[in-house]
Amino acid sequence: MAPLAHKLPIIRVAEPESSDELASVVRDGFHTNTAIYPLGGQTSLDYGLPARREGLGVSLSRLRRVIDYPARDMTITVEAGISMQALAETLAAEQQRLPVDAPQGEHATIGGVMATNFNGPRRMGQGTFRDYVIGVRAVDGTGMAFKGGGRVVKNVAGYDFPKLLTGSLGTLAVITQVTLKVKPIPExxxxxxxxxxxxxxxxxxxxxxxxxxxxxxxxxxxxxxxxxxxxxxxxxxxxxxxxxxxxxxxxxxxxxxxxxxxxxxxxxxxxxxxxxxxxxxxxxxxxxxxxxxPAQSGSPLVLQATVAPSAVTSWLAAVLAIDPQCSFQCHAGNGVIVVRFSEFPESGLSRTLIGQLQPAANAGHGHVVILSNAQGGEMTHQSVWGGLAPFWLMGEVKRKFDPRGILNPGRFVYQGM
Ligand SMILES: Cc1cc2nc3c(=O)[nH]c(=O)nc-3n(C[C@H](O)[C@H](O)[C@H](O)COP(=O)(O)OP(=O)(O)OC[C@H]3O[C@@H](n4cnc5c(N)ncnc54)[C@H](O)[C@@H]3O)c2cc1C
Structure with missing residues (x-):
């Protein structure tokens, strides 16, 4: 797999060896108002709006240690740059697993999976990433290190930063360490x-x-x-x-x-x-x-819709009317549908999405996001994030964590941040 760092306007990549060093890189970015792009395995850098501001890549590639693995407690604490495959191998030695299906596991990191909050087929019976993360350490947009949750399952004090950071696409903090609940490998x-x-x-x-x-x-x-x-x-x-x-x-x-x-x-x-x-x-x-x-190469356009489970087949009918040769995978019990188009829609991205597929998803109480677009054009807020409009509280939270808006600027749902 070719790294996708070129998809972001990165001038230089820092590869800190410790979370202290990483915090000092972000602190410098805060003082010089430099954009910071956290980098995990670089498998999903085309997810989100294209970044327009030049900045510094901060790679987690050297932060990939297992910090603590009390297998009998069924928890593990790892640095955020560990690959999903390395994590799976560590857990398999104790007949345990994290039942979250992430593609490209040899590259994808636990920090990237947490930041993107993609979840595969087992979400129906096993839940999503958010259900497994019980503790986190991270560095906010001022360069301040903070932690939330802990290393034990019974842990309810304080704000639930682990859940907040899951799915924040690296816009609130750079995740440096994660504690997870794990499960036995089934017979x-x-x-x-x-x-x-x-x-x-x-x-x-x-x-x-x-x-x-x-x-x-x-x-x-x-x-x-x-x-x-x-x-x-x-x-x-x-x-x-x-x-x-x-x-x-x-x-x-x-x-x-x-x-x-x-x-x-x-x-x-x-x-x-x-x-x-x-x-x-x-x-x-x-x-x-x-x-x-979902992540196989070769499709010009990959979309993900989330609709009410009862609306899965009607949304699919709308897609098949546009591209009868597309391939799709629905996590049907959860109403999540991934579609890999066979060709780029003739009428253009905006018309197809905004004119047809987003309204069809809205009718099923859902929305559509772009997972990848090989052509890269027409990537506007409306086409990439569909009807996902942030409500005011999200903007306030973003400002608290990242007052200068240096973390992944312009890539997520907040307008203008
Ligand atoms: C088309 C497509 C479909 C996919 N579908 C699925 C799916 O169905 N199920 C699934 O589980 N996965 C899916 N993935 C996700 C992917 O394979 C990885 O699971 C995941 O995104 C982790 O990637 P990474 O470490 O390579 O992160 P990267 O690609 O390096 O980064 C992804 C994003 O996360 C941010 N980020 C990375 N690391 C950190 C960190 N430590 N702190 C803060 N922010 C960070 C980056 O800034 C970037 O915005 C899909 C990816 C693609 C491209």
Whole structure:
């Protein structure tokens, strides 16, 4: 993977070796009014509005140590520059994991995942990053180091900085250290899958899952060329435009097998006779595919919509009317849809988004954001962040943490900051 630092107007990159050194770099930036761009694995620097102000990159690449790992307490404290893969390997040695599916794990850092707050398929059963972060150390826009939360799970005193910083896109502080709750690696992880002939067939099935006796870890609705091979493997394979509904279960073998059998029976009563069970190595491969799908290269435009779960299929219909060859992945139980366009929309980005897809998402009580745009044009506040208008309190919080607006200036939802 090529680093994306060139996507930002960075004149120089500092690589501090300690959080004290990092704080002093930011303090200098505050005094000289220099823009600061925190850099993790540089996998998502095209997420957000393009930066227009020249500034200094502050790389976390040398802050990647494990500070404390009391495995029996099921918590871990790490520096923010550790890669997701290195973290996963450390935890796996104790049969534990952080069940947040981040693509490009060999590069993506825990600080970057926290700052962007992307969450993958397991969010349905396992929750999101915000549910796992219990402590944080960071440096604000004046260069002052601060901390929030702690290293133990029962910890409720003070402002909840860990949750505030999750999803702040490096605009409130540079995250230097994170404490996380972790979970045991489940004994078994399997999928039950069915191919459907059309989008319309998906809706009643998704609705029926609400009344299921089972508790899925993930409910994924997949479609488009990217999933053709998977659809071809299924007993129910369809010759029409193939859509795959995939439901994942994790837990002990007994729990998982019971849930698979139970859902297969529930589907049989709905007239679906040929679901396919996917386990073992094929299940591991499939998890990797589901995790990497949003960030794979090759799509000119990647969007993410968040709508009410009941509006997933109607928003998809609006997308398919624009690009019938797109590939999509819906975390359908949560109403999160990632679409990889097969070509750049002919009518242009603003018209497609502002004229069609944003109103369709608003009708489903949601919004759309751009995850990546290879052409880079038309990246306005309205097209990138859709209807996400910051309310006044967010601006006030931003001013308190970063009074001169030097942290990732102009990239996030605050107008003019
Ligand atoms: C198209 C696309 C789709 C994606 N979809 C998903 C998905 O579905 N699920 C998922 O989990 N991930 C997704 N990702 C995210 C990605 O793979 C990483 O999980 C994540 O962004 C971490 O990246 P990084 O360390 O490379 O951060 P970088 O790319 O280096 O930085 C990303 C942003 O975070 C800020 N930042 C980085 N480190 C810090 C820090 N220590 N303190 C403060 N701010 C910081 C940066 O300034 C920048 O704005 C997607 C990425 C792309 C490009």
């Amino acid at each position: 078994k992880s399997s999928f039950i899958a069915i191919a459907l002939g059309s989008n319309d067939q998906a809706e009643p099935l998704l609705a029926s899952l609400i009344y299921s006796k089972t508790s899925p870890t993930a409910i994924e609705l997949l479609g488009g060329p990217e999933w053709h091979a998977l659809s071809g493997e299924l007993e129910s394979k369809s010759t029409e435009y193939p859509i795959v509904l995939l439901v994942a279960f994790e837990g002990t073998s007994v729990e998982t097998d019971w849930q698979l059998a139970c859902l297969a029976e529930e589907w049989r009563t709905l007239g679906l006779r040929h679901p396919t069970l996917i386990s073992d190595d094929r299940a591991s491969q499939l998890w990797r595919h589901l995790t990497e799908f």
